[in-house]
Structures are given as structure tokens and as C-alpha cells.
Amino acid sequence: MRSVIQRVSEASVTVDGEIISEIGTGLLVLLGIEDADGKEDIDWLTQKIANLRIFGDENDVMNRSVLDVDGDVIVVSQFTLHAQTKKGNxxxxxxxxxxxxxxxLYENFVQVMAQKLGKKVGTGIFGADMKVKLLNDGPVTITIDTKNKE
Structure with a gap:
């Protein structure tokens, strides 16, 4: 399971001209899934994302998690995160x-993330042509791959 996590001031997902998810302060998570992924990957990655200390504290040091700031999360499935680019263009x-x-796996990831946050998690629509809009705060962008835990 591969993810790109972006700290945002705001983010939204639009499908066919309709906003289907919208948040203020929080995280936009782009999630790529491969066949070898499973429950262990979901549990580990949702725990890691919920507790990532990438929000500023009172001294403007990245020392607070999305849980600490009561931020929101949108998770968008993105198969292109598993692109292989070694051969050709x-x-x-x-x-x-x-x-x-x-x-x-995507639906389970969203459900587990919501349980960890104690609130609803925004989503995209799997396989849809989505327009994702975000205001990256920082900018702070973190990549995490569950195959590189150690």
C-alpha cells in the first residue's frame, strides 16, 4: 500500500461538477493499492497517518497529529501511485x-481510518474521473509505502 499524504488548509473532490468531499484543515491522502496488500497494511498505515506529527504546535514546530488538531481527512484511491517507469515513456x-x-481494501481503509479519527472520512469515487483541489499547507507532503516499514 502506497500513500502520498498532504497537509492541507482545505481540499475537495469533485465528480461530474459536484463536490462530493470537502474539508478544511487536515490531510489529503492519495492511496495506491496492490494485490499483496491486506489488513495488516491497512492497520499499520492508518495508525501511522492518524499519528503523524506534521501539524505545528504553539512554537510552530511540527509536533501535532491530525488527531491533535481535530483535523479532517479525505482518502482518494489513486492507482497511478504504483506506476512503473523504468522502461520507455x-x-x-x-x-x-x-x-x-x-x-x-480501499473501503476498509476508509472505515478503519474513520474509526481511528472518531469521525467521518471524505472519499473520492473509485474509478471516477475526479478533480482534486487542495491548498497544500507548508507545503508538507509525505510518502509512505507499507512495504518499507523497516
């Missing part, structure tokens, strides 16, 4: 899971 997405595997 057209990325290969062979490592990205097909919908029959990815959708249940």
Missing part, C-alpha cells in the same frame, strides 16, 4: 490492483 500500472481487489 509510458508508465505501466501492472502492479496496481484491479477493482475487484482494490475496492474492498
Amino acid at each position: 509510458r508508465p505501466s500500472y501492472i502492479k496496481a490492483s484491479k477493482p475487484d481487489i482494490a475496492i474492498p
Whole structure:
């Protein structure tokens, strides 16, 4: 499971001209899923994201988590995070899971994230042409891959 986490002042996801998710201060999480991913990856990654200390404290030091600042989260599925670019100029997405595997894992990830935060988590629509708008705060952008835990 691969993620790009962006600290945002605001973010939204629009599909067919309609805003389906919108947050203020919080995190926009782009999530890539591959066939080898499972419950252990979901548990580890949601815990890591919920507790990442990337928000400023009273001294403007990144020492607070999204939980500490009562921030919101949007999770958007993004198969392109598993692009392989070694050969040629057209990325290969062979490592990205097909919908029959990815959708249940994505939905479970969102559910577990919501449990850890104690609030609803915004989403995109799996497979839709989404327009993601964000105001990256900092900018702070962190990448985490569950295959690189150690």
C-alpha cells in the first residue's frame, strides 16, 4: 500500500461538477493499492497517518497529529501511485490492483481510518474521473509505502 499524504488548509473532490468531499484543515491522502496488500497494511498505515506529527504546535514546530488538531481527512484511491517507469515513456500500472481487489481494501481503509479519527472520512469515487483541489499547507507532503516499514 502506497500513500502520498498532504497537509492541507482545505481540499475537495469533485465528480461530474459536484463536490462530493470537502474539508478544511487536515490531510489529503492519495492511496495506491496492490494485490499483496491486506489488513495488516491497512492497520499499520492508518495508525501511522492518524499519528503523524506534521501539524505545528504553539512554537510552530511540527509536533501535532491530525488527531491533535481535530483535523479532517479525505482518502482518494489513486492507482497511478504504483506506476512503473523504468522502461520507455509510458508508465505501466501492472502492479496496481484491479477493482475487484482494490475496492474492498480501499473501503476498509476508509472505515478503519474513520474509526481511528472518531469521525467521518471524505472519499473520492473509485474509478471516477475526479478533480482534486487542495491548498497544500507548508507545503508538507509525505510518502509512505507499507512495504518499507523497516
